[in-house]
Amino acid sequence: MSQKKVYITDSNCITPLGFDVGSNFDALLNGESGIRKHHLFENQNPFFASVINDETLNQKFIQEFEDQEFTRLEKMLLLSLNALVQNHEITEKTAFILSTTKGNISALQNQKQLPESVYLSNLAKKIADFFAFKSKPIIVSNACVSGVLAVSVAKNLIRSGKFENAFVAAADEVSEFVVSGFNSFQAMSANPCKPYDESRDGITLGEAAAAVFITSELSQNEKFSFEILGDSSINDANHISGPSRTGEGLFQSISNAVKEAKILPEEIDFISAHGTATIYNDEMEAFALNRIGLQHVPLNSLKGFYGHCLGVSGLLETVISMESALRNTLIKSVNFEKLGTTQEINVINENQSAEIKTILKTASGFGGCNSAVILRR
Numbered sequence: 001m002s003q004k005k006v007y008i009t010d011s012n013c014i015t016p017l018g019f020d021v022g023s024n025f026d027a028l029l030n031g032e033s034g035i036r037k038h039h040l041f042e043n044q045n046p047f048f049a050s051v052i053n054d055e056t057l058n059q060k061f062i063q064e065f066e067d068q069e070f071t072r073l074e075k076m077l078l079l080s081l082n083a084l085v086q087n088h089e090i091t092e093k094t095a096f097i098l099s100t101t102k103g104n105i106s107a108l109q110n111q112k113q114l115p116e117s118v119y120l121s122n123l124a125k126k127i128a129d130f131f132a133f134k135s136k137p138i139i140v141s142n143a144c145v146s147g148v149l150a151v152s153v154a155k156n157l158i159r160s161g162k163f164e165n166a167f168v169a170a171a172d173e174v175s176e177f178v179v180s181g182f183n184s185f186q187a188m189s190a191n192p193c194k195p196y197d198e199s200r201d202g203i204t205l206g207e208a209a210a211a212v213f214i215t216s217e218l219s220q221n222e223k224f225s226f227e228i229l230g231d232s233s234i235n236d237a238n239h240i241s242g243p244s245r246t247g248e249g250l251f252q253s254i255s256n257a258v259k260e261a262k263i264l265p266e267e268i269d270f271i272s273a274h275g276t277a278t279i280y281n282d283e284m285e286a287f288a289l290n291r292i293g294l295q296h297v298p299l300n301s302l303k304g305f306y307g308h309c310l311g312v313s314g315l316l317e318t319v320i321s322m323e324s325a326l327r328n329t330l331i332k333s334v335n336f337e338k339l340g341t342t343q344e345i346n347v348i349n350e351n352q353s354a355e356i357k358t359i360l361k362t363a364s365g366f367g368g369c370n371s372a373v374i375l376r377r
Helices: 021-029 053-065 072-087 118-131 142-158 176-184 249-260 278-292 310-326
Strands: 009-016 035-038 048-049 094-099 138-140 164-170 210-215 226-235 270-272 298-300 357-365 368-374
Touching: 009 021, 009 072, 009 310, 021 210, 021 310, 053 072, 072 118, 072 164, 072 210, 072 278, 094 118, 094 142, 094 210, 094 310, 118 138, 118 226, 138 142, 142 164, 142 210, 142 226, 164 310, 176 357, 210 310, 249 278, 249 357, 249 368, 270 310, 278 357, 310 357
Parallel strands: 094 138, 094 164, 270 298, 270 357
Antiparallel strands: 009 210, 009 226, 035 048, 164 210, 226 368, 357 368
């Protein structure tokens, strides 16, 4: 018996570059980056990050909703989901999946007790109740693969027959907690990050929200459709923060996704990679891609535009990848000049026209987690 086909048919994103997919992609085409130098926290020196303007966020929120009491992160999530909820019916067979690494972590600031909003279950329920989802919300929080993994979870739940469709929303914000953590690893660059470049020296943080609608039923009203051909998530169990030096977990994730998709590696037209601009991550990815024979496929990292947005990165980059395919345009990996990995990979250094049918989206994160999803237009 053939497997039920599952598709992504709608998307949205909220970033420093815009509050919908179109404005974001236009900004990328023009080479605009959301990364600026900020002095956000009293106990932290100024640092480069991609941060959504509070005034703009609040104005957009008031335009779409009554001025209610929500945290900054919740406003980002609600705005990202709203356009999709207006386009698609919510039924008993509709799943709501929330993907985040840290959630409302900022609510912990100067608190002696845990605020209720910090619990991811409460965050998910608040968003689900606002839009009157009928099923219990599902939370995917697995470090920086969370956004990609949530797409896999939605696909597999729909294939199982438990749900007919799903709304997947992801969000993370730049917080003092996260900045302190990455500073303790000495992992943050003193300049805007340079994925895959020989002079790369660390990450730049960012924040965003993104959402997609996933379904097994196509209608005439769909904006587009990308079939989820295959997916996989493998943990390499290498180190709490360092990736496998041979790219084992990512290699296995991609291999499994390719096998499920029933395609050859050479059928992949474009790779939206993780590309954090740390020495070990970028090197690990290059190893994994060479091991599976994907070193010649055009590849980019969007971290130079958006920074590393933690759990939402994978979903945001999936949204932008689909728009790339719809516009037949490969976006350059900004700040990249000269390849700095020992293994050859095909990093896009200029925007270019291309027919993009099959996309590989990858993500990797702390604790050895790796994920891969293959989409076909």
